[in-house]
Amino acid sequence: MIKILSGAEVSILDKHHIQGKGISSHQLMEKAAEGFVDWFLEKRFSSSKPIALFCGAGNNGGDGLAIARLLTKHGFQCVVFTCFADEGSLSEDCRINLGLLPSAIRKFPWNEFDSEEFGLVIDAYLGVGIKGPLREEAKSIIDKINSFKGIKVSVDLPSGLSADYSGFDHCVHAEVTVTFAFPKLALLLPEHAKVTGELVLVDIGISEEELEVFHSSYYYLLKKDIPAFHKKFHRFSHKGDFGKVLLIAGSRGKMGAAALSAKAAFRTGSGLVSCQVPLEERIIIQTSVPEAMCVFEDSIDWMAFDAIGVGPGIGLDQGELLEKLLREYDRPIVMDADALTLLSRNPSFLDLIPKESILTPHLGEFERLFGKCRTHLERLEKARRFCMNYKLNVLIKGANSVICLADGRQIFNSSGSHFMATAGMGDVLTGMITSFLGQGYSSEQALVCGVYQHGLAGEMAGDMKGRGTLASDVIEMIPETFKRLGVS
Numbered sequence: 001m002i003k004i005l006s007g008a009e010v011s012i013l014d015k016h017h018i019q020g021k022g023i024s025s026h027q028l029m030e031k032a033a034e035g036f037v038d039w040f041l042e043k044r045f046s047s048s049k050p051i052a053l054f055c056g057a058g059n060n061g062g063d064g065l066a067i068a069r070l071l072t073k074h075g076f077q078c079v080v081f082t083c084f085a086d087e088g089s090l091s092e093d094c095r096i097n098l099g100l101l102p103s104a105i106r107k108f109p110w111n112e113f114d115s116e117e118f119g120l121v122i123d124a125y126l127g128v129g130i131k132g133p134l135r136e137e138a139k140s141i142i143d144k145i146n147s148f149k150g151i152k153v154s155v156d157l158p159s160g161l162s163a164d165y166s167g168f169d170h171c172v173h174a175e176v177t178v179t180f181a182f183p184k185l186a187l188l189l190p191e192h193a194k195v196t197g198e199l200v201l202v203d204i205g206i207s208e209e210e211l212e213v214f215h216s217s218y219y220y221l222l223k224k225d226i227p228a229f230h231k232k233f234h235r236f237s238h239k240g241d242f243g244k245v246l247l248i249a250g251s252r253g254k255m256g257a258a259a260l261s262a263k264a265a266f267r268t269g270s271g272l273v274s275c276q277v278p279l280e281e282r283i284i285i286q287t288s289v290p291e292a293m294c295v296f297e298d299s300i301d302w303m304a305f306d307a308i309g310v311g312p313g314i315g316l317d318q319g320e321l322l323e324k325l326l327r328e329y330d331r332p333i334v335m336d337a338d339a340l341t342l343l344s345r346n347p348s349f350l351d352l353i354p355k356e357s358i359l360t361p362h363l364g365e366f367e368r369l370f371g372k373c374r375t376h377l378e379r380l381e382k383a384r385r386f387c388m389n390y391k392l393n394v395l396i397k398g399a400n401s402v403i404c405l406a407d408g409r410q411i412f413n414s415s416g417s418h419f420m421a422t423a424g425m426g427d428v429l430t431g432m433i434t435s436f437l438g439q440g441y442s443s444e445q446a447l448v449c450g451v452y453q454h455g456l457a458g459e460m461a462g463d464m465k466g467r468g469t470l471a472s473d474v475i476e477m478i479p480e481t482f483k484r485l486g487v488s
């Protein structure tokens with residue numbers, strides 16, 4: 001997992017790195033530019049018109065100048081728009097890269113940019129180095145960049161966005177942001193979705209160990225992290241090792257929620273899945289998920305289950321049932337959907353929730369539980385305090401869902417797709433996380449594997465189906481995610 005540092009720590013990180021590796025800061029900048037260009041070539045952007053690069057006076061501008069030189073080598077026609085009046089104000093590496101710019105690359109002051117003449121814009125004006133409120137000229141430069149209606153790719157950060165805070169005054173509206181070493185916190189906040197666009201992370205050779213020495217409780221979860229979180233099963237593993245889980249889900253008219261979470265639990269590898277459903281609705285489960293068993297309220301020994309997921313589609317008249325469950329079951333449970341709304345209506349239940357349980361609110365449910373938040377950072381802080389006080393885990397769902405752990409760490413997920421913003425996706429996730437808990441995973445392992453693989457299955461289903469991807473399509477991709485990760 002990559003630790004997310006503050007913008008101000010980037011220059012300290014750079015210093016440690018270049019000293020440790022015995023390289024120059026110019027070589028590190030070259031590595032960043034090469035990483036950007038490798039991604040750019042892979043993307044195969046094509047246009048008959050040249051590329052415009054807006055370059056500032058700092059190291060972000062230095063990156064832009066190096067990128068212009070490298071792209072020209074690859075046959076692209078580049079034009080540089082300088083966002084500085086006087087070359088005396090340039091950072092050292094920016095000055096070096098200005099000197100290395102081939103004379104064939106034309107340079108103009110930023111205000112001479114004519115958006116009609118270009119096929120793509122690269123924004124290397126401001127990165128993590130902005131301090132204080134934006135200067136007036138900076139706002140005009142940002143407006144000029146935004147006057148371009150085609151694809152704008154921002155280098156490290158959309159110019160104008162601060163690395164660590166929520167909100168912005170003037171900011172480049174990028175379609176893609178290519179960021180270096182670690183994703184800057186601001187790139188993961190939903191209120192910035194319109195300005196950051198797609199997020200691409202480029203490795204510039206800074207290791208996780210180098211980041212680990214800094215103090216931060218924010219992390220970014222990558223595909224390569226997942227196999228280590230998985231439990232190993234062996235030749236002699238039997239059905240019992242894969243767990244016996246119960247999903248308390250569904251009610252009249254909402255039985256789909258139960259079917260989706262039960263199917264997802266099987267596809268995640270559960271040995272036995274039972275659904276606690278109203279007696280008169282059982283046929284829906286027994287025909288749509290014949291592998292599942294049904295249990296009914298008056299005949300249940302909850303402690304016989306290795307894990308329980310509660311909430312999808314149960315309706316808001318199940319307060320008594322929820323209270324009884326919380327009093328009788330003492331292992332971590334997964335609480336989602338209606339269980340969360342019931343919790344927000346009955347705060348006294350909070351003290352009954354078994355330690356290390358997992359609450360999975362989307363933003364609406366989060367608000368009902370914790371009140372309105374003006375920014376995502378405020379939301380994260382509330383969640384952190386709650387998790388540490390109650391020794392519970394909260395998953396704040398959305399793009400880049402955040403796993404908030406009981407020990408205060410907060411992990412942003414990197415998988416997922418906008419095709420997942422459709423009904424039933426949360427029910428699938430509840431089934432997956434409950435399944436992992438039932439297989440003997442810790443709450444942290446179950447969350448990390450469940451959340452990442454749910455997003456990965458969503459990406460894979462989205463690649464196949466595009467618009468109109470269903471939660472059921474995502475369930476069918478779950479087994480593929482194990483293969484993709486090399487987990488057997």
Ligand SMILES: NC(=O)C1=CN([C@@H]2O[C@H](COP(=O)(O)OP(=O)(O)OC[C@H]3O[C@@H](n4cnc5c(N)ncnc54)[C@H](O)[C@@H]3O)[C@@H](O)[C@H]2O)[C@@H](O)CC1
Nearest residue numbers: 029057058059060126127128129130131133134135138156
């Ligand atoms: N480890 C990393 O992440 C690396 C970062 N590099 C690049 O270096 C960048 C950081 O470079 P710098 O620290 O030089 O900073 P920037 O280049 O982001 O910003 C400095 C410039 O912003 C101007 N500025 C600051 N506050 C302003 C305000 N309020 N209004 C208008 N202008 C303002 C300054 O006058 C200066 O020209 C990163 O964003 C990244 O692009 C890469 O070169 C290499 C490695």
Ligand SMILES: Nc1ncnc2c1ncn2[C@@H]1O[C@H](COP(=O)(O)OP(=O)(O)O)[C@@H](O)[C@H]1O
Nearest residue numbers: 362398399416417418420421423424425426427
């Ligand atoms: N734009 C998106 N990008 C990535 N993941 C998304 C996006 N939109 C939704 N998701 C994921 O889909 C799931 C939706 O859950 P939820 O809102 O509870 O759905 P439902 O109530 O319909 O089951 C969450 O895990 C969320 O992270």
Ligand SMILES: [K+]
Nearest residue numbers: 123126157159
């Ligand atoms: K930028």
